Amino acid sequence: MTKLAEWLLGLTLLGGVWVTLTFNLLGLALPRACWEVVWPLPVYLLVVFGCYSLATVGYRVATFNDCEDAARELQAQITEAKCDLKRRGLRF
Amino acid sequence: MSVVSRRDKIRKDEGGQDKYSVLLPTYNERENLPLIVWLLVKYFGESGFNYEIIIIDDGSPDGTLEVAQQLQKIYGSDKILLRPREKKLGLGTAYIHGMQHASGNFIIIMDADLSHHPKFIPQFIGKQKEGNFDIVSGTRYIGNGGVYGWDLKRKLISRGANYLSQVLLRPGASDLTGSFRLYKKEVLQKLVTHCVSKGYVFQMEMIVRARQFKYTIGEVPISFVDRVYGESKLGGNEIVSFLKGLLTLFATT
Ligand SMILES: Nc1nc2c(ncn2[C@@H]2O[C@H](COP(=O)(O)OP(=O)(O)O)[C@@H](O)[C@H]2O)c(=O)[nH]1
Ligand SMILES: [Mg+2]
Numbered sequence: 001m002t003k004l005a006e007w008l009l010g011l012t013l014l015g016g017v018w019v020t021l022t023f024n025l026l027g028l029a030l031p032r033a034c035w036e037v038v039w040p041l042p043v044y045l046l047v048v049f050g051c052y053s054l055a056t057v058g059y060r061v062a063t064f065n066d067c068e069d070a071a072r073e074l075q076a077q078i079t080e081a082k083c084d085l086k087r088r089g090l091r092f
Numbered sequence: 093m094s095v096v097s098r099r100d101k102i103r104k105d106e107g108g109q110d111k112y113s114v115l116l117p118t119y120n121e122r123e124n125l126p127l128i129v130w131l132l133v134k135y136f137g138e139s140g141f142n143y144e145i146i147i148i149d150d151g152s153p154d155g156t157l158e159v160a161q162q163l164q165k166i167y168g169s170d171k172i173l174l175r176p177r178e179k180k181l182g183l184g185t186a187y188i189h190g191m192q193h194a195s196g197n198f199i200i201i202m203d204a205d206l207s208h209h210p211k212f213i214p215q216f217i218g219k220q221k222e223g224n225f226d227i228v229s230g231t232r233y234i235g236n237g238g239v240y241g242w243d244l245k246r247k248l249i250s251r252g253a254n255y256l257s258q259v260l261l262r263p264g265a266s267d268l269t270g271s272f273r274l275y276k277k278e279v280l281q282k283l284v285t286h287c288v289s290k291g292y293v294f295q296m297e298m299i300v301r302a303r304q305f306k307y308t309i310g311e312v313p314i315s316f317v318d319r320v321y322g323e324s325k326l327g328g329n330e331i332v333s334f335l336k337g338l339l340t341l342f343a344t345t
Contacts, residue, residue, distance in 0.1 A: 002342075002343060002344060002345055003260060003261055003341075003342050004343040053259075056255060057248070057252050060233070060255070061244070061247045061251045064238060064242075064251065065315070066238060066239070067239065067240040068240065070315035071317050074209065074317050077127075077131060078320070081127045082126075082127070084130065089162075089166065090162050090163070090166060092122075092123070092126065
């Protein structure tokens, strides 16, 4: 099954449950309080997912390591390498 | 079992016969190539693993091939192999071309522009042995991994693209677009014949297909230092083609 198919399947299942409960298709007669929670759920979930995504990406951007040491080490090694290679007769 | 073959077997089990072929695709890397080769020789020399470096130059107008020939004279033609091609034919086919000449049972793929540091290779090898992984992938996104020389915008795009691909593809590896990896040779052979994308998406497809084939993936955090010399060849409408590739993989794998 492709990822797309997995997503469609998942969304269809959730959507089905939501439609059933919200429009009372099975005659389950949810208590009023429950129903009040259920019918706007898709919008809540979407907002929560959006916020979660923004927060995650934001946090990861903020904590993305800056490898200053690695850059310094590389610079030093470049100098060393050039000297050594020149000594071995490389014409740059 | 004869004594000789038993001894051979023991040696093999210890990994003493493992050989690592490093594929270095180059296009206009005249300044970087000697430095990356020097670093590779240094770290392989220190760690004592058996290796070879295969340089695949695509007719670079800056004379990369000429420098490569000098390097071959310095370090020997058993260590440095030149497999040039006439013209720029792209990275994916460069790997295939290089691999056909590889004598190692492991292949290491890295950029020649010094953004991938050879000091991590012994860690890759250690990781591979630790779990007998089919693939070991360098990652900028976890542990001590990171980048140097990126501004906020580039970090945001990189993290955003990575998050989106993680959500959509759940690939089981944290760095999808990185190209610093170690593969078992037969694994890479199988993967390249199944991968069709270009550019960044190619690296991503390799990992996604690897998951499809149930290959195991180990990860090693790496520091990615932006190239000092020369310029990046992937540019322009990178983001658009990345998104297209991502959605294609999403719909087809
Ligand atoms: N042989 C070959 N090498 C290439 C080609 N395009 C890029 N490269 C090399 O592939 C590596 C990665 O390329 P680079 O431009 O740094 O890509 P970026 O780091 O993703 O921006 C470098 O070592 C380049 O020299 C190509 O068409 N043929
Ligand atoms: Mg690069």
